[in-house]
Amino acid sequence: MPKPDVHELQASTTSTTPAQPPRAAAHQNAFHRNLRNSRRGPDSIKGTVLKIVLLGLVDALAVYVLMMLFLSQSWAALAVSSLVVLAINWIYLRKGGLPAKYLAPGVLFLLVFQVLVVFFSGYIAFTNYGDGHNSTKEDAIAAIQLTAQKRVPDSPAYKAAVLTKGDTFYLLFTDPSGKAQIGSTGEPLTEVSGAGKDSAGKANSLPGYETLKFQEIVANQQEILKITVPVSEDPADGTLRTADGSTAYQFKPALSYDAATDTFNDSETGKAYRDNGKGAFADANGETLATGWKIDVGMDNFARAFTDPSLRGPLLGVILWTFTFSVASVALTFAVGLFLAITFNREDLRGKKVYRILMILPYAFPAFLSGLVWSGILNPEFGWLNQTLLGGANIGWLTDPVLAKISVLVVNVWLGFPYMFLVCTGALQSLPTEIDEAARMDGASPWRVFRSIKLPLLLVSVAPLLISSFAFNFNNFNVIYMLTGGGPRFADTDRDIGATDILITLVYKVAFGQGTGRDYGLASALAIIIFIIVATISAISFKQTKALEDVN
């Protein structure tokens, strides 16, 4: 009985389908609606709400940022940010332009923190930005007047009381005529009325402020010493300071600024400091005041890099070593990696897996730690190599210029050979075996097969990786900085440049180093030079690789 049943069912379906046009039409309608929806993008209520919420959050943040920019009067940043906010809203509110919706967030970060900073580097490279040159000339003048303050000889002692309001300390002064004035750091003196006075006529309290008691003054001595109250809006008028919280003295800039001649005059020595055109005030002998300002210096930084005697020699040494280091690193790690790949490229080798795991351990070890760990092993005085293995020898693995370079290379081989081993193993296994057999039939020796057939084929697939490995090692900051810190230092310069410094560690030390001061302009100029070198080499070598591929 089952068979007829099935037939019956089939017959009934075939007959009913054309007999029920309304249902089919409904189906078709739904189908079209869906198609239309898919063209319109997300249309579920959940999706729309999510979109509105996310965009709302972004816009709220944007409004906050724009307000802060407005308050700090950074007009250029305000204009750019407004455009960005408008662009984001336009991208996400309009109907089409789907690719932009997916690309915008990543591209935004890319533009700000990769593209913009490159151009910014370019701009900084043409300025004297750095320690003592990090603001405008007006700021520099004010800063010089503030820092070069000396107590005015025989100035009258002001009676003072320490008051607080919120977290700020105020000084309340009583001048000889009995007038009360109040001020704090950055807030010039203003006359006040209604101050309470003690029996000696010294103003000691003011409504809205709290007067510090003696114990509190002692407890806050450090803070109170730091209070410098400007006498007026003009920094040239000097400041009032107190040492004990009860008497204050007037301080005036030892250097007075004359706006008419644009010079600073030292009242004691009579020296005049003029704008030397290089972003600083200098006297006739060329001695400059510590605080200068930022100016555009054109190609000065680039010129300085190759002409300044304390920079030229070391810099050329560094450039040479950077190339040696990166080429040798790639060559050595590739040679070791390839040799190992060939050695272990046998199916029937026992313990292959164990070797493999143990050998890639250095690659898994965090790179910044490797240099530090090796610096302990190779330490000339206390290191394991000298003390234990060589029985107390005193070999300067990290302090002799030549040995230090060798040490850096050995450590970098340690770090890099597992990568090359993995890459070469992968490439070897993907080579077709027939070529091998064919060459052998023709009587080629295995060495010949390797050199003339396998290696070229291998290079085609590995060459791009070798190039990017070169580019990586060209800027391999961690291994150098952690192992030797760039040392041992060159003897012929007072700068912190050493035998194992590569360009990128040099940039870092020039920009953020201890001792010789920060020189952002020079550091950016060096970074631009590195960029040009790396870009040129990469462009050339990628062309070469194209040629290799054509051979294949």
Add this chain to the structure above:
Amino acid sequence: MSEAQVRTLPTTEKAHDGGPAPLVPERRPFGVWFKDKGWRHAVGIVTTIFAVFPLLYVLSAALDSNGTLVGSNGLFSRFDTGNFTALFSDPSRPFGRWFLNTLVVGLVTSAATVFLGAMAAYAFSRMRFKGRRVGLLTLLLLQMFPQLLAVVAIFLLLSGISQVIPALGLGSQLGLIMVYLGGALGVNTYLMYGFFNTVPQSLDEAAKIDGASHVQIFFGIILRLVTPILAVVGLLAFIGISSEFVIASVVLTDPDTQTLAVGLYSYVAQQRSENWGVFAAGAVIAAIPVMALFLFLQKYIVSGLTAGSVKG
């Protein structure tokens, strides 16, 4: 050269035998065995010692509370956990905080990197639009200027941002994460783009006909099918960021906000010898999770490596 000897050996061996192949392999003379396989083991052992020794050395130093560089020379002469307790008890060097900071910065950045990269790869792989080819090429080009080089500009940019919005400027981890996200596209997009292309378009089309929106296709179909590459990119990003020193050292100035790379370096920057034991303990704790993750997922990483990313 060695290849040559190896490949010829089996034939000579058979010729030596003459008769029918024995069921149980005959014990070969040492010389023959060495020429065939033994030297490989010799190479393997030497390389393994070279590879593993520094790791054993740092482990031994970590377990020896003697503490100094000289004291660490006798390998595994003492076992105690003094260095580890010292590591967690110095308030001016909050190791626990550093570890946490590294995790937070690393996880947030790699998650965001994967997400941003996947969105871009989806656009490049599934949509055809003006500037698509140029966009892909530009990404490749921009990769040549590593962020590392622009560290001065990044520092000055963030110090400018600090004056407007302190929460995003110098000293803020959020600011650092944003800087790292500047590199979220680039190589990652390339890796993912290639992988996305292997997912057949017909799947999307079928879903589209069923009424799925592009958002549903992206999250519901594509992202689920490309999980392996998402894991690789995320992992590589995490490892890279947890090792990143230069930008982190410039941006994070307060010890409480620093990452492991910056903090541990500060441990030995001045007095390498005295703090050695404690530093070694820190290094062991910092390295173990990364290495475990790496070994656990090494198959995926190796395939990702051959696809183009670099470390050594």
